[in-house]
Amino acid sequence: MPLRFRNLKGQGEVISTILLILIVVAAVVVISAFAIPFVRNQTSKGDCFSVLGEENLGISDNLQYTCYNASLSGNEMFVQIHVGNIYDKIEGFSIELGGATTQKYDITKSAVSDGVTSYTLGPVLVPNASTERTYRISVTEAPQTVRVYPILANGEKCDYSDSLTSIPNCFNW
DSSP: OOHHHHHHHHHHHHHHHHHHHHHHHHHHHHHHHHHHHHHHHHHHHHHHHHHOSTTTEEEOOOTTTSEEEOOTTOEEEEEEEEEOTTTTTEEEEEEEEESSSOEEEEEESSOBOTTEEETTSSOOOOOOTTEEEEEEEEESSOOSEEEEEEEETTSOBOOOSEEEOOOOBOOOO
16 A cells, blocks of 8 residues: 555544544533433422422321311311421422312412411411411312422422321311
């Protein structure tokens, strides 16, 4: 083989190596442009995973404090909510009363939906860590299900953390 062709063969190997490196770098840039936002989006949803669960935010099944009360003065649903060690991670929660019509009532540290009062008719507050509070909600009919949804400190609403499908009538003491 003549000498001038041998030199071209050496240059071709260098050029092909540089092109392979450039293709790999371009592939990494393109993949990271899609992968980094995807991972960020998935990790922000991780906050919901840390607050979900009955031991973190749940509905008490105590018949005296979670029950439906039908009376002449108006129908009420009493719901007792337990907050575990997630008080600093949440802004509040939503209580969903489901049936023929479904209603959601937000209870946050800064605001409360209309129709919600406290059990003792005092101020409506979000329970502190590892405590419970009972809420009185004016309703038109007995709900068939009750669910509680955490509202994170950043305002994001998570999937329900606890539900109750058997709603007893309140005892008249």
